[in-house]
Amino acid sequence: MVILGIDPGLAHTGWGVVETRGTLCRARAYGCVATKAHDPLPERLGAIHRELAQVIERFHPTDVAIEQIFFGQNTKSAIATAHARGAALVACATAGCAIGEYTPMQIKQAVAGTGAADKHQVTYMVRTVLALDHDPKPDHCADALAAAVCHAHLERTLAKARVAVPR
Amino acid sequence: MVILGIDPGLAHTGWGVVETRGTLCRARAYGCVATKAHDPLPERLGAIHRELAQVIERFHPTDVAIEQIFFGQNTKSAIATAHARGAALVACATAGCAIGEYTPMQIKQAVAGTGAADKHQVTYMVRTVLALDHDPKPDHCADALAAAVCHAHLERTLAKARVAVPR
Structure with missing residues (x-):
């Protein structure tokens, strides 16, 4: 399964593509769409949509995991x-991806075992789980990869549950 | 000039296309994208984007006038x-339209002469200015047409100013 994780933001939208095989999770690529504060809003949203559409076209994710708004x-x-x-969700919906929305707390819980994990813990765990030889930077990329890992964990748990309780 | 006015909302996004010739403003078409509360968010945003992209493809507006968020x-x-x-702005930015963002107060001021105008006054004035033989309904359509009329007024004022003070 190929999962695109997204950490949405107007100035910085992090994205990360994770591929799962059995219990293995590996990062295919990650990056960040940066837009300038003095550019008009429509232009900034157009850039976020365009770059994410290009990522989807390149890696063909079946699933998307995106952070919910923190109230x-x-x-x-x-x-x-x-x-x-x-803007990001339009790109994913247009491509027909299955989309999971997760709170920041759910994502931290899934990757670091606690919803109270700080940025360093999340980055460390993302690096460990994905067997990267470096910290994914900036933080928006680590958060996007964390969302993808959270989705992978949930999908694996659901798949096990389906096997355990056949309908 | 062909102007697309948009009154954005997740449940109802009103749109209205207005054509200007000199001081004349006429409505070409208007409508409303309605999405269901129990449908997933990405699907609802995809519908708003898709339907507005179709409106833009059909009427080729050069300009878009969109309501700002009311805080x-x-x-x-x-x-x-x-x-x-x-979702709406991505459709407009992708089509390369010039985009004006107006507060609800600016729009009411432009069409009804006061930022404190109520819905009935706005609908009445939109009907009058556009010489419609009926009230544009639902209210989201009247608000979208009002945004387009506001943009038309502003553009006309700016054009006059350019003539009065040649650079």
């Missing part, structure tokens, strides 16, 4: 993130 | 609207 943010930054999320 | 909304509904706005 603890102030309203202005939550609204900016929601615009970016809208 | 008086509660955070949850502002975030839902921002997702819809993101």
